[in-house]
Amino acid sequence: MIHLLSLITFIPLVGALVVLCLPKDGRRPIEVVGLLATALPLVLSCWLYAAFDCSDAAGATMQFVERHAWIPSMNVQYYLGVDGLSGPLVILTALMSLIAMIASLGIKERFKEYVFWFLVLEVGMLGVFESLDFFLFYVFWELTLVPMYFLIGVWGGPQKEYAAIKFFLYTLTGSVFMLLAILALYFQADPHTFDMVALMKIHGSLSLKFQIIVFLGFYLGFAVKVPAFPFHTWLPLAHVEAPTAISVILAAVLLKMGVYGIMRVSYTMLPLGFEWFLPILVMIAVINIVYGALCAMAQTDMKKMVAYSSINHMGYCLLAIAGCSATGFSGSLLQMVNHGIITGALFLLVGVIYDRAHTRDITVFGGLATRVPVYAGFMSLACFASLGLPGLAGFVSEFLCFLGAFTRWKYHTAVAVVGILVTAAFFLRMIEKVFLGPLNNRWADLSDMNARELVSVVPLAILMVALGIWPKWALGMMNATMMHMAGLFK
């Protein structure tokens, strides 16, 4: 109980080390260890969910805190903890990792290395959301980078090396600026500390100019991850080239790290800089939404389309944050969770058809609904969820996002609403071209989804419906913290 977060974070690491020791040829043990090492954190995070204190009073505090001195000479601590902001993301990460691991079982070559890197990646992702010490945070943040580089670069598509190096350099450039910003905060604090909770309290002593500069540093780091216009161009490429499960992780978790950072760091530690940046941020958000949707509409590659739709959806998160209100923060966080689930499912499904048809070109399909009804059903469900159909997860969060932004940025929001329409247009067009109409005879012997694919998609589909009908399950965890956050600078 005391070490719940450490357990969640480091079980995958133990799994990774065990995988390293296993023989290369025996596939079964590696699979079992990989699944166990991702399933256990999920079980524990369910425990975390059950034990999480949702009461209003708990909004301002970190829960499940673990705190030990690590490098005393630099005042670095091993400091983990979750609140209503990071808790849902930890659970999402654990869930999506298991799903992606199930989806990864189809990997044919160099499976052992794959599982190893995958588990290391999970450690990094979980750690980013849990750590409350900047040093630790940065370590975990960078820890996600290297496995991702290898996972894309080794198991990716035809342009994998280019995509991997582009991803790596892009995010590394961003995180270097972040590191500078972290150091700036460290040296500004008295006594010097990396403690994020303590740093949240010193903003009163920071001048506007300092805050702006440090904010920009952090923003560069986070914006690349989000990805916010104009730093988004690594995303479509990385998505297209990455193997299916990695696309899922990329979309479902990695992008969230950026928005999480903006909420956790930029907003709470640098309120003046944040406030100063808001007009720009809202413009970027609107561009992300409309421009991302339009770009998605022009794609013929399904995966690229979904990738651009991610840009569009993360734009909603940014827009909501720019609203700088409790509604906006709730909406943004809920949208992150929902987008993780929905887009994860979309990437999985695109991977399913790619495995069979070896193409993702929308225009070459047609009438598949008669051939693969189950697949068509799930795909349509995911698409509808993504375009914000009520009753499915996307609706409430998108609505909250817009609601949060509207009070402050009326015109921007009104423009951004167009994004909804375009999103609907390209998803429906994709459905029409791929599934409806007369069957293209080239695909007459396409097979429907197999058990493994169903196992990975069905939980997500259930969650989409469940969170759409009963968003309380997610919102209940967030409300108190969001209230606290919104009230910080009022």
Added chain:
Amino acid sequence: MIEHAFLIPLLPLAASFLILFGGPERKDSPLPYAGIAAIGLSLWISLRILFDAWSGALPLPYEADWSWFSFAAELRGRPFIFDMRAGVLIEGATAVMLAVVCLVSLLVQVYSLGYMHGDAKFKRYYAYLSFFTASMLGLVVSNNLLVTFACWELVGVSSYLLIGFWFEKTAPPYAAKKAFITTKLGDLGFFLALLTIFAYGGTFNIVRLRDAVAMGYLPELVLTLIGLGLLAGAMGKSAQWPLFIWLPDAMEGPTPVSALIHAATMVAAGIYLVARCYFIFAASQVAMDAVAWTGLITAFLAGTMALVPYDIKRVLAFSTVSQLGFMMCALGVGGYAAGLFHLTTHAFFKALLFLGAGSVIHAVHTNDMRQMGGLSKRMPVTFMTMTVGSLALAGIPPLAGFFSKDQILEKVFERSPFMFAVLALTACLTAFYTFRMVFLTFRGEERDTERFRHAEESGGVMTVPLVILAVLSVCSGWALEHAHAFARLVGSGPGLLPGAAGEAAHHIDPMVMATGVTGAAFLAIGLAYRLYCTPDLSAALAWKERLSLPFKVLEDRYGFDAFFLGLVDAADRLAGLCRWVDAEVVDRIFVDGWGLLCRIAAELSNLFDALFVDQAVDGCGYISRDVVGANLRWFSLRGRVQEYLLYLAVGVSLFSILR
């Protein structure tokens, strides 16, 4: 009974999931009957509510709600936990609407047993149908505008599924997509209206919002904007100008679906929304005028467009659009009860007409009226019931359409004689095109003997709903008009200030107006008889030759389709441009450009290195070897260690004394 009102939408919802997941697709699957049973129960509940309300045993409005979810919200900088409550709000109009929707749904579902018999996706069809009904009923009863919007979207998606039901063909999916996107365009307005409502009103609850408006918390400009937003939503859903382009295409769906969704219920949702939020419109003259003019333009344009098509369902579709325009216009001029009255009667006779058309199509397997003719001999029941429906639509007394249309015209005249003139003209057009359809289909000689010989009257499951609807079309009008029962039930419009509606600018004797309009309608029917009730269509074709330009314009639907296609095209081009920009500009600038910058910096520093740093190193080497070294060489000429040691000692000795 009223406390069970929340079950009305939930029963069909449960039924739809039961049907979808309850068993495999089989020819004799019993699951569709579950849907019929569920809607039957819902109908029973809503009829009980309606009669209780009518008899005065039930005080309206009735409201009950439950917490759905709560989120951290913020109003005027004050964060709080907002409790989103979903529930039911039953007013007079709601009770009527519930009964109408349930009744038509039940009849359509029964009818579909015959119409869709043998279809490969029979079970799925019923699941969709039940799902649609559930969403529609949810939209009607909800007391929360957000839930209304959610159901509104769900109605849209079930319409999408049903229009595209035969997705193996090319046209239905396209039509479905078009319908969804077009209505979604209107929904953006609804969406923005919701945002504005929350930002200024702080609630989605209709009753609380009404109180807030009544207290004057919301400025008029905001109310106008909200009203226009809601109107935009209604424009999409109710196929009002200029978003009416989707409805004729939506006829690609199965005909019972057209009857249910695109005639009686879903398209009425927009009208219902405006009626439900009438207090907002009533508070803003601009919004009211917008509603009225939208309705007027729609009624007239669609009425004219209905004159030319030969597809029987298209005629009915345009007619529907036109009648929806009537309702909208009525609401816009303050005729709250009149609009809802027409909504009710129209639901009956338009559903009847569509189901009748479905019966005909089922018999002859074509939509084209030019291949029909003389069918009255083969299908007497269908002919009789459709004639009743047509008379009702044309506004011939004493059928239902007469009463409701009469009320609308009366209200409109009070407001503006010009609007009245346009609407009266449209009413005549209605009579004309309705009977053009009837004559082309049922009278005259058979034009396609092959189809004619195979045409047979449909079976009982299809004709019984027709007869029931025909009876309703005959009696609902005067029954509801009797002693102003309907107006008493629904009231004169919530939020409409007393007296505002009463101050009519113009007055006309109701009897004179009714007689005049009816006479004109009869004239129009006569004209239709002259032109179309003939063995061949030469007279009509001759007119068409003579008026080719107007015909062309009407067949092109005034170019609205082309306009929206152009819009889509433009969006596509914009998307293409964005894609190009993304790949060629943004990526170039921020990736390749950055790389180039780094390369340039690297080259520069390399140059600097070679020119300065390296030269400095070389220079040091040069100085120490060739300048200093050469001159110091004699020191080490003999290579004796002890000499070096001596120099060292000299240094040490100097240090030791020079301090």
Added chain:
Amino acid sequence: MIERLAFYSMAALTLGSAILVVTMRNTVHCALLLGLSLLGVAGVFATLGADFLFASQLLIYVGGIAVLMIFAVMLLGRTADLHLRQVNEAWMAALLVVAITLAGLVRLVKLVAGVTAPSPAAPATRPLGLLMMGDFAVPFELVSLVLLAALLGAVFFSRKEETPPPPATRGPSS
């Protein structure tokens, strides 16, 4: 008084034999005188009360190093060398330099003139042993390693090569 006498006699012994060491022609004599000088140093240690150093000096220097020197001289020496000049031509310059250095050093030494011993000397063997096994354990071990390495190195260098060594190379900068 006896202390003073001891110091001066030992100092004279040390310095005198040292000067002879660096000036005499016969290298064997030099080596022998070196032993004498080291013996003098041992005496100086004794006057300082450094009992363990005194013993070590006797054992290591007088008994070890000086004897080693004598062996080396005997091993390498040639009879002809006895008549060769053992001082090179720079001895004048060296003398000058040395004199200057001595002057500097004396100046420095004068800075501490008059410092007397605060207390009588105590036996140092026991504290030294504790120190070696305590604070200086690591240097102690290191020194033993150095010794071992020197031993091995000496053996390595001095063993006879099987193959004739390469001809002497000229300096690289000739």
Added chain:
Amino acid sequence: MTLAHYLFLGSALFIVGIFGALTRRNVIGILMSVELMFNAANINLAAFNRFLAPAGVTGQAVALFIMTVAAAEVVVGLALVLMIYRARDTVYAEDINILRG
């Protein structure tokens, strides 16, 4: 006896050692001179210990280390001399002039 006496003795011995190292032609002679210098340093250390820090024995310990290192030095040095003698057949420093410029 004062510290200055001992320091003067150390200085003198050191100077003699330097003089020897500078002037002896014989490499073994140079080595001997180096030994003298070592001893001078040792005298200084012992004297400092005695006069400035009588409580501890650290100075003597360092002197002891120096003795050890000197022993090692002598061993290696003589071995080297032996090598040079074998290679060049001489023990005179002026003949060992591979550093000649």
